[in-house]
Amino acid sequence: MAKANTQVAAYDAIIIGTGQAGPPLARRLAAAGMTVAVIERGAFGGTCVNTGCIPTKTLVASAYAAHMARRAGEFGVGLAGPVHVDMPRVKARKDRISGQSRVGVEHSLRTLANCTVYQGHGRFVAPHEVQVDDAVLAAERIFINVGGRAVVPNLPGLDRVPYLTNSSMMAVDFVPRHLVVVGGSYVGLEFAQMYRRFGSEVTVVEMAPRLVHREDPDVSAAIAEILESEGMRVRVKAECIRLAPSGDDVMVGLDCADGPPEIRGSHLLLAVGRRPYTDDLGLDEAGIARDERGYILVDDQLRTSVPGVWALGDCNGKGAFTHTAYNDFEIVAANHLDGGSRRVSDRITAYALYIDPPLGRAGMTEADVKDRGKPALIATRPMTRVGRAVEKGETAGFMKVLADAESKQILGASLLGTGCDEVIHGILDLMYAKAPYTLLQRTMPIHPTVSELLPTLLGDLHPL
């Protein structure tokens, strides 16, 4: 509760955080005539814009350019000399593209009618009051969009060695001699491959028995093969990671079943997961419940345990992507302003892993489908049998699709191959339409594309 002598500024709505849900929600609420206070303590646009999707995908693009330049001869293209990666320019390109987004988000909020921007750390002091520096703001509706940060695990010796996270990686403008990436999942693998392509020696250290262990084993194996074919070392089952300084280097003890028990790297990147920014948000003062990992508990319409307070984006644990955060905005806006009754459970799992070639995922994995225990169909096709991939000289990976044997509806797909971050949408749209896969077999896809092989792939469906 605000102290007796503190002036309380009243708004119709308060939004804490300018990630992927807060800014579009501010625009909708303000357009509906509400007065809105937006609080941001860091860089406008949050993780995706500043340290996540946008900067990493510009770096992935630079790494792809370097990779293709090295392969130029295969395509009959000659280069005057060896490929040189100019990291300050790579970083400058990344900073420019990410900066444009950041400035765009900030400008759009600062110039929005009915909207007041507060720059500072927001903290609940009561269920409907939030303090920012000396100001206390009150509103009937409060929307929390505070996102998260990289987990820094409690590894023995970590206090004695320097380390990087996805955030501090953004300042790197040189090619590390040997980058050791702890964490063989989505964030770690993107950095691993891009830095290998920039010219670093790279070792990926993963505690689980395989990379991206939430994916099916065949997907993990294909990804490991792609990375190892480019000269990355992959060390799985690293169950007892410990760290120690070694001159200017970092010694990483692994205790893996195979390979040397220790490796030495020049730089260490921690990519072992994310945690929500909810520890200093005054949730207890407001009576807002969270789970043991700090995620704010919400119902299917993103309402917290306190009436009139919603939590959107990564901080609610219902998603860990920009598109899930944006979909949270769409759900809350539709229910709040358009009389809708949209729910989180209506959405289908979908995401991409942006190594090259990318993995596009929709719905269930093969393991999920097996656990379901109902008759199902499966089909797979290597990218070596996809004409467009052959023409592009990018034949790594494979496509896998699973369908319900009775309804013929698609249950899930894992598409690992060139262009598959886009191709997956053909599957995803069909799943949202709840249409049988036979519908796709009656379409006329464009030749030559990867998508044109989807009907052929579906024609190969057979009992799982």
Ligand SMILES: Cc1cc2nc3c(=O)[nH]c(=O)nc-3n(C[C@H](O)[C@H](O)[C@H](O)COP(=O)(O)OP(=O)(O)OC[C@H]3O[C@@H](n4cnc5c(N)ncnc54)[C@H](O)[C@@H]3O)c2cc1C
């Ligand atoms: C390296 C990396 C790559 C990624 N790549 C992709 C990708 O390719 N595709 C994809 O879909 N997702 C990707 N993600 C995930 C994506 O970035 C996040 O899921 C997304 O940004 C979540 O958005 P959000 O709205 O939950 O919050 P965020 O974007 O994290 O924003 C939260 C904002 O709240 C602010 N804030 C926090 N606490 C307070 C407070 N108390 N007071 C005021 N302000 C506060 C923060 O400063 C921040 O600006 C990636 C993530 C990482 C780390």
